Amino acid sequence: MCGIVGAVGAQDVVAVLVQGLQRLEYRGYDSCGVAVYRSEGPQPGLYRARSTARVADLQAQVAAEGLRAGTGIAHTRWATHGAPAVHNAHPHFSHGPGADAANRPARVALVHNGIIENHDELRAELQARGYVFASQTDTEVIAHLVDALYDGDLFEAVRGAVARLHGAYAIAVFHKDEPQRVVGARAGSPLVLGVGAAEAGVPAPHFLASDAMALAGVTDQIVYLAEGDVVDVQLGRYWIVDREGRPMDAGQRPVKTVQAHSGAVELGPYRHYMQKEIFEQPRALADTLEGVESVVPELFDGQGEQPMAAWRVFQAIDRVLILACGTSYYSGCVAKYWLEEIARIPTQVEIASEYRYRASVPDPRTLVVTISQSGETADTLAALRHAQSLGMRHTLTVCNVATSAMVRECALAYITRAGAEIGVASTKAFTTQLAGLFLLTLALAQAKGRLSAEDEARHLKAMRHLPVAVQSVLALEPQIIHWAEQFAQKEHALFLGRGLHYPIALEGALKLKEISYIHAEAYPAGELKHGPLALVTQAMPVVTVAPNDALLEKLKSNMQEVRARGGVLYVLADAGTHIGSADGVHVIRMPEHYGVLSPILHVVPLQLLAYHTALARGTDVDKPRNLAKSVTVE
Incomplete structure (x- = not known):
């Protein structure tokens, strides 16, 4: 959820740290900070700047204080333990034990992503040893623990500290007595090493980050640290040990060239990243299907640590289990309809955070499918590992990041090519996930002998037309803006859908609540009379997804139930539905009916409705309160 950047170099690294934070700010923006070892001046030592505003404010603060250094760490935070406040912001310092410690120079500086589950126990132990806590965070516990274990070797102190931690963490830490050394460690949260290049006899700088994108333009040479790794970063050199303390060579932790383009995070002519990403969907779909x-199994061949041939796996399975969270979960819900209707394969969709904590019945002939934009979603990774521990070894991920933990740990993969998604409310990642899942449906149907050559050709033709079809839907924006002006005055909304469009109603409600803060709920339209109808009044708009499919007449009856109670309908209707505008019924006509792929089209106006409603209400579209991108904590 949070962002980490660290660096050790012969030149000033503060600009690299701050620029890295700007690229990671979407991962957490409750507070931010930077800490450095400053060697010049009358008092060499550790210095920091922290802010509960955005990274731009921190940048101004750093410039005003003249922070320049060759060693530093930086962090942007999504609050878990402790409110968003300066005293809870990272980096955290340890000044050593004693009531007067705060008056002494800081000895340890540390940043942390994740959650330490045994922080209360460790806090009590450290307080008994004289350490005074200045924050409510679990992170400060690690800083004091490293200080308590320090005996002249920071690497060993960190190894000793992480051995005591229960939970998830990625950390970067340095000590005043070793000013050209940063030590990192990870378990359950992502951390990468960026390898710099030596120039004109100057030793190479090296870097740490929670995402390679933070280092775009600085280095494209990336080492992905494995679970339990500890990395020692020094000027001109680095080394890595695994959780058992065994040194890892270049063969075990290879340097990979990663093109994390900085241009991917530029706004260009758009007002917000979410707006940009909505309008990038035609290109993202085209790239994903390029x-x-x-339809061949090889589309899903593995790219991870233990890759497998997809055709073998597809022959060995007879059911599917989909694990995901949030928007990705809704894409899985759509896929269930496709998999059972087209491939005739029984499919179960589970919220990842629930699956791992309940008693389930494992089946080794199940294909476990995970869906994640980042490939680092903590709950989904944990659910995947739980399924694997139960003996379900046939795994596949649909993911937007080819170098992510999800891809590395699954036997098979389909990499969507949405590009960097910065807006917290997912848009293009969702539609490209649907494209990948529909291809998976076709591949499984083919493997089971349930896809004719004619049907394959028809479906592929429809998929190739998706970018043009989505572009036509985007042209509806002026009508949707008119709707948004009315929605902006409301505090509640209801979304209805039937069949494979019910998950689209769920996704539309999620988008609206995420960024406009309007309370929104979604229901299968047939459930309206079983409770939700009690909420319907003229003050609650009811959004209805109305494709021209077999359930249309049933849906029209549900719409009449709303009108009979004075409710106001906002209908996204396909051509040929014969639903017209009237008093209390507002209709936007979709350009064309798209059959089983119509969820990909119908979600786009719901994204635009949420965006323009939030815009009208003046909320922070890209960085909604209390939320962050890439949920790497439970």
């Missing part, structure tokens, strides 16, 4: 000339 090169797909036919």
